[in-house]
Each structure stands twice: as structure tokens, then as C-alpha cells.
Amino acid sequence: MPGFLLRRLLAAIPVLVMVAVIVFSLLRLSAGDPAMILAGDGATPEQLDNVRRAMGLDKPIVEQFFSWSWRLLHGDVGTSLISGLPVSQLIGDRFGPSLALSISTIVLAVMVAVPLGILAAWQQGKPLDRMVMAVSVVGFSVPVFIIGYVLILVFARWLGWLPVQGYQPLSNGFWVFAQRLILPTLALSTAYIALIARIVRTSVIEVMGEDFIRTARAKGMGETAVLIRHALGNAAVPIVTIIGVSIAMLIGGVVVTESVFNIPGLGRLVLEAVLARDYPIIQALILLFSLIYVLINLVIDMLYSVLDPRIRY
Amino acid sequence: MSSSPAVAAPVAPASPLLAQLKQTLRGWPVIAAIVVIVALVLVAICAPLLGTSDPGLIDASQRLKPISAAHWLGTDAFGRDVYSRVLYGARISLTVGLGTVVIALSLGLLIGVVAGYFRWADAIIMRVMDGLMAIPGILLAIALVSLSGASLFTVLIAIAIPEIPRVVRMVRSVMLSVRTESFVEAATILGTRVPLVMWRHMMPSTLAPLIVQGTYIFASAILTEAILSFLGAGIPPETPSWGNAMAEGRVYFMLLPGLVLYPGVLVSLTVLSVNVLGDALRDALDPRMAKRV
Numbered sequence: 001m002p003g004f005l006l007r008r009l010l011a012a013i014p015v016l017v018m019v020a021v022i023v024f025s026l027l028r029l030s031a032g033d034p035a036m037i038l039a040g041d042g043a044t045p046e047q048l049d050n051v052r053r054a055m056g057l058d059k060p061i062v063e064q065f066f067s068w069s070w071r072l073l074h075g076d077v078g079t080s081l082i083s084g085l086p087v088s089q090l091i092g093d094r095f096g097p098s099l100a101l102s103i104s105t106i107v108l109a110v111m112v113a114v115p116l117g118i119l120a121a122w123q124q125g126k127p128l129d130r131m132v133m134a135v136s137v138v139g140f141s142v143p144v145f146i147i148g149y150v151l152i153l154v155f156a157r158w159l160g161w162l163p164v165q166g167y168q169p170l171s172n173g174f175w176v177f178a179q180r181l182i183l184p185t186l187a188l189s190t191a192y193i194a195l196i197a198r199i200v201r202t203s204v205i206e207v208m209g210e211d212f213i214r215t216a217r218a219k220g221m222g223e224t225a226v227l228i229r230h231a232l233g234n235a236a237v238p239i240v241t242i243i244g245v246s247i248a249m250l251i252g253g254v255v256v257t258e259s260v261f262n263i264p265g266l267g268r269l270v271l272e273a274v275l276a277r278d279y280p281i282i283q284a285l286i287l288l289f290s291l292i293y294v295l296i297n298l299v300i301d302m303l304y305s306v307l308d309p310r311i312r313y
Numbered sequence: 314m315s316s317s318p319a320v321a322a323p324v325a326p327a328s329p330l331l332a333q334l335k336q337t338l339r340g341w342p343v344i345a346a347i348v349v350i351v352a353l354v355l356v357a358i359c360a361p362l363l364g365t366s367d368p369g370l371i372d373a374s375q376r377l378k379p380i381s382a383a384h385w386l387g388t389d390a391f392g393r394d395v396y397s398r399v400l401y402g403a404r405i406s407l408t409v410g411l412g413t414v415v416i417a418l419s420l421g422l423l424i425g426v427v428a429g430y431f432r433w434a435d436a437i438i439m440r441v442m443d444g445l446m447a448i449p450g451i452l453l454a455i456a457l458v459s460l461s462g463a464s465l466f467t468v469l470i471a472i473a474i475p476e477i478p479r480v481v482r483m484v485r486s487v488m489l490s491v492r493t494e495s496f497v498e499a500a501t502i503l504g505t506r507v508p509l510v511m512w513r514h515m516m517p518s519t520l521a522p523l524i525v526q527g528t529y530i531f532a533s534a535i536l537t538e539a540i541l542s543f544l545g546a547g548i549p550p551e552t553p554s555w556g557n558a559m560a561e562g563r564v565y566f567m568l569l570p571g572l573v574l575y576p577g578v579l580v581s582l583t584v585l586s587v588n589v590l591g592d593a594l595r596d597a598l599d600p601r602m603a604k605r606v
Contacts, residue, residue: 018444026456134342137592141532141585143539145559146577153570252451256540260563270452274459274546282456290447 008301012294019290020072023283024065077287078280087284090269097167098265100177101257102250104185109192110243116193117200118227124205132197139194144253148187148260155183165262184261188253192246199242203235210234236307244300248293343593346586353583357403366394398553399576405554406535406583409469413534414527416473421480422519426511428481429488439485442478450475454537455546463549472537476530483526487519521598528591532584539580555580 035052036043043051052058059067071078077087120132156164162183168176207213208231216226232239255267262268266285273281371393428438445453457471491497492515500514541547542556543563550557555576562572 014440015443015447018440019447022441022444022448026460137588138581138585141536141588142581143536143543143577143584145540145543146574146581149563149566149570149573149577152566157567249449251449252540255451255455256544259544270455271544271546274455274544277459279460282459286448286452286456289449289452290444293447293449 004305005302008298012298015294016291019287019294020069021065023286023290024068027279027283028061072287077284080281081278082276087280090281091266091284091288094264094266094269096169096265097263098254098258098267100170100181101184101188101254101263101265102247104181105188105192105250105253106243106247108185109189109196109246112189113193113196114200114239117197118204118232120197120201121204121208121231122223122227124201129201132201136194136198140191142190144187144191144256145260147190148184148257151183151187152260165260167261167263167265180261180263184257184263187260188250188257191253192250195246196239196242200235200239203238204231207231207234237304240303240307241300244296244303248296251289251292340593342589346589346593349582349586350590353403353407353586356400357407360397360400360404366397395558395572395575398558399555399579401553402555402558402576402579403583405465405548405552406538406580408465409472409538409548409554410531410535410583410587412469413473413476414531416469417476417480417530418523418527420473421477422484422516422523424477425481425484425519426488426516429485430492430507430511430515435485438481442481445475446478448475451537451540454541455544458541458546463547465548465552468538468541468548472534472541476533480523480526480530483522484519487522488515491515491518525591525595525598528587528594532587532591535580535587536584539576 035048075088077091079086080090083090116132120129123129152164155162163180166180168180170177204227212234213226213230216230217223221230251267254265255270257263258265258267259271266288269281270285272278273285424438424442428435453475454468454471457474458467461467461471488511497510497514500510505514538547538554539556539559542554543560545560547556547560548554550561558576559573559580562569562576566573
């Protein structure tokens with residue numbers, strides 16, 4: 001186990017290096033002078049020269065990459081061009097709302113999708129199964145912002161049950177916090193409920209055809225116990241995979257949802273940075289999200305060998 | 314989609330596959346999906362004939378009007394006819410979908426074939442693909458568009474690039490499994506040149522999964538374009554795309570929800586139809602999956 005852990009950790013390093021190379025080249029491959037992009041549109045020639053010298057842009061490109069990576073490894077992700085604040089501080093300030101939205105979305109998605117998928121598998125081919133499958137195809141075909149706006153229209157405007165938008169930290173009281181998180185969570189989780197329910201259904205159906213299920217039934221085990229203990233346990237690997245993939249995919253949805261519901265999180269920070277052409281922030285956020293992606297994949301791989309002791313690397 | 318049986322033919326003996334394809338395409342959801350897609354293509358082609366006015370025509374006296382005989386879906390904040398703009402939006406969305414599929418599949422196929430055939434290239438290519446896959450697609454697309462300036466072409470490239478690694482992985486895995494097959498070895502022993510072996514003997518095996526992946530890329534490209542435009546990082550705002558229509562309409566959502574919802578329904582319907590078709594094609598072309606589901 002420790003050997004496997006170490007090997008898996010080492011395998012993540014080249015991926016991260018590759019991400020750094022891509023993010024680094026992104027700014028340099030794009031049309032135009034990076035100094036011009038970094039200095040902003042209205043920069044004078046002197047300002048440009050200053051930026052070039054400060055950024056080390058007059059040095060060879062390989063040297064630039066290594067000094068940039070060196071600063072990254074020391075936790076220096078740069079400063080915002082607009083506000084002049086350290087990017088790490090800006091990200092820290094915005095982290096809470098996004099984390100809250102992501103956690104509530106994944107928890108809701110798993111809590112709804114796993115039972116739904118099992119139910120569909122159990123009723124395979126029957127009307128209930130067809131309905132779940134139909135709803136799930138619709139679920140990931142509708143853009144998240146459309147779902148968000150329809151929810152706002154129905155629950156905030158027509159029924160008046162919930163606030164239209166905004167965010168309140170947990171420290172202001174649980175209800176105030178939860179109230180503003182309900183609609184964004186519902187909107188964002190729809191696609192993931194659809195995705196996870198489909199995979200759960202497929203995996204459970206596949207396992208239900210195995211010999212040990214027949215044995216369990218033959219020895220007189222109840223259908224519920226067969227489903228929960230034997231089928232779900234053995235279908236766990238693909239289910240955990242898809243939940244992990246969902247968490248990793250969440251970032252795109254978070255950007256859109258935060259924009260619809262006016263939540264001041266990392267997604268909104270991305271958009272603000274894009275509109276202001278504040279590239280150090282964009283770079284840092286791409287790096288951060290990629291790091292999260294790699295870490296989640298690492299955790300999934302480790303869970304595999306816990307869930308299924310046959311899996312060894 | 315009538316061309317798919319012909320394209321799928323090289324994969325295996327044609328007759329059982331064709332029979333299965335026909336059977337899979339028989340269900341009513343698939344028929345409905347095909348009808349919707351055909352209708353959208355027709356609308357996109359005939360947009361100038363079906364439109365009631367110029368989609369770019371600004372009329373300040375007709376701002377934010379509700380549905381009427383002159384404006385079948387009302388007007389937007391610039392007094393432009395929403396119905397005509399939505400029709401032209403079909404053009405943009407289908408162009409983006411098709412363009413992304415062409416770029417992602419052709420580049421993915423090329424890179425995947427090289428990675429799957431040449432051992433020396435494999436390690437490097439797959440590391441680059443791993444790195445690309447680790448970057449969230451939307452974020453990469455937003456960054457690419459904002460760096461290289463908004464235009465239809467940059468949006469196409471920006472949406473296609475994050476899709477490429479998955480195509481490469483798939484093509485590579487098919488190539489790896491095919492390269493040890495006896496017909497490939499036979500061709501190599503007979504002295505067939507390497508590009509010809511790859512093109513004529515190995516590449517056809519990737520076609521069926523490529524078609525399936527292509528439909529999913531098509532659907533996701535339309536969604537991504539809508540999201541990018543909605544976020545203000547997409548096609549230039551004056552272009553009548555569905556995403557732009559929704560982005561402009563969001564300010565007036567409480568007043569006229571239709572400005573967001575009409576294009577939204579069309580995006581959803583298009584993506585839904587393509588996804589349904591993709592599922593059906595997957596079941597027909599990938600018997601392993603069909604048996605499972």
C-alpha cells in the first residue's frame with residue numbers, strides 16, 4: 001500500500017508540471033506581447049519596459065519558466081494588476097462561498113442520485129426506470145443558467161419563498177446562509193444528479209447479473225439486502241469514479257452559477273479577472289483548479305484499492 | 314445522420330451491425346431527436362426566408378415589446394426582433410457544434426494515431442494530454458478567448474482544445490489494441506508503408522467510437538458556446554447567437570423572462586436531441602455497451 005501510494009503521488013508530478021507549462025505558454029503563445037497584456041491597454045513605453053524588466057521578460061524563455069515555477073513553488077502566485085493585492089489573498093477571500101456551494105451541491109447530488117439510480121436499476125425497463133432515464137437526459141442537456149433562472153422565477157419571484165440572489169457567510173447565522181444557498185445548489189446539482197444516477201443505474205444493473213447475486217437470492221436473502229449489501233458494494237468503484245469526476249467538473253458550473261446568483265466566490269473572481277484582463281489572477285486560478293483536479297483523482301485512485309482490494313497498481 | 318451506416322461499415326461484418334443500427338434507431342425518442350435536428354438544420358439554412366425582419370435591425374421605438382403580430386417573440390433591449398435573432402442563432406450554434414467536432418476529431422485522431430503507433434511519441438503526447446485534461450475546460454476556453462480576442466474562430470478553437478485529450482485517449486487505446494491484430498501484422502510483413510498501414514488498416518477501427526464521441530462533443534460544444542457567451546467571454550456580442558441573446562436578456566429577466574428562456578429552450582432542445590442520438594448510436598455501434606445498458 002505505501003509503495004502504491006508513493007508511486008501514484010509521483011505520477012501526479014509530471015501532470016502538474018505539464019499544467020504549469022501550458023499555463024505559462026498560454027500567455028506567451030497568444031497574439032501580442034505579454035508585457036503589453038500584463039501592463040494593460042493604456043501603458044506607456046516606459047511602463048512597458050518596467051514590466052518587462054520586473055517580469056524578467058528580457059531573459060530567455062526557459063529561464064523565465066524556471067524562475068516563474070520557482071516562485072510558484074514558494075507560494076508566490078503573483079499580484080493583481082488592477083488592485084495590486086497578492087493573488088493568494090484575493091483567492092483566499094473568495095474561497096468560502098465557492099466551497100460552500102460545491103459541498104452542498106455534491107452532497108445533494110449524491111444523496112438524490114444514488115437512491116434514484118438504484119431504484120431505476122431495480123425497476124429496469126419498467127416505467128419508473130424509463131422516467132428516471134428520460135429526466136436524466138434532460139437534466140444534463142439544459143444549461144445550468146437556464147435552470148437557475150427558472151428557479152429564481154418560480155421560487156423567488158412568483159412564490160417569494162427564497163431570496164433572488166446573494167450570499168451570506170455561515171457566521172451570519174445558519175438560516176440566512178442556507179436560505180441563499182438553496183436555489184444555486186438546486187440549479188448546479190441537476191446535471192450532476194442526472195450524470196451520477198445514470199452511472200449508478202448502469203453499474204448496479206451490471207452487478208445484478210453476476211453469479212454471486214443469484215447465490216445471495218438463492219440462499220433466501222431479501223431483495224433490499226441483496227441490492228444494498230451485494231450490488232451496491234460491488235458497484236462502488238464506478239460510482240466513486242463518477243462522483244470524483246463530478247467534483248472535478250464542478251468548477252465550470254460554479255463559475256456560471258455564481259454569476260447567475262451573484263455569489264462573490266472564485267467563479268465570479270474568474271469573470272472579473274477576465275473582464276479586467278487581470279492575467280495573474282486567471283493564471284493562478286487555472287493552476288489552483290488543476291491542482292484540485294489532480295488531487296481529487298489521486299484520492300479516487302486510492303479509494304479504488306480500499307473499495308476493491310483486488311485493485312493494485 | 315443517414316450517412317452513419319455507411320461510415321460504420323468497415324468496423325465489422327456489415328449486416329448484423331446495420332440491422333442493430335436500424336433497430337436502435339427505431340424508438341420514438343430517437344426519431345423525435347432526428348426530426349428536431351433536421352428541423353434545426355433546415356431553420357439554420359432557411360433563416361433569411363423564415364425571419365420576419367433583419368436580426369440586426371435596431372429600432373429604438375420598439376424596445377422590449379411583448380409578443381405581437383409584428384414581432385412573434387417580442388423585441389429585445391435594442392428593439393431587435395427576437396424571433397429572427399433566434400432563427401439566426403441556430404446557424405451560429407450549429408456552426409459552432411460542427412466546427413468544434415471537425416477540429417477536435419481531426420486533431421484528436423491525428424495525435425491519437427501518432428501516440429498509438431509510435432512508442433517514442435506516446436509518453437510525451439500522453440503527458441501533455443494529462444496536463445490539458447487537468448485544466449477545467451470552461452476555464453481554459455475563457456482564458457483562450459480573452460487572450461486571443463473574441464471571434465467565431467477563436468471561440469471554436471477554445472471550445473475544441475479542451476475536448477481533444479479525450480479523443481486522443483480513445484483513438485490511442487483503439488490503436489494499441491489493433492496494432493497486435495494479425496491483419497495489421499500481416500500488412501506490415503507484406504511491406505506496406507507505415508502511413509498506409511495506419512490509414513487503411515488501423516484507422517477504420519476508430520471510426521465507430523469517433524462517431525459516438527463526435528455527437529457528444531457536438532452537444533457539449535453548443536452548451537459551452539452558450540455558457541461562454543452568457544458569461545461575456547464568447548462570440549462578439551453583435552452576433553445573434555443563442556448565448557449572446559441570453560446574455561443580453563438577463564438584465565431584463567424579471568421583466569421579460571422570454572428573452573432568456575426562448576433561446577434557452579432551443580439550446581436545451583438541440584443538446585437534448587443530439588445527446589439522445591448519441592446514446593442510440595453508442596448502443597448500436599458499441600455492442601459491449603448496448604448489452605450492458
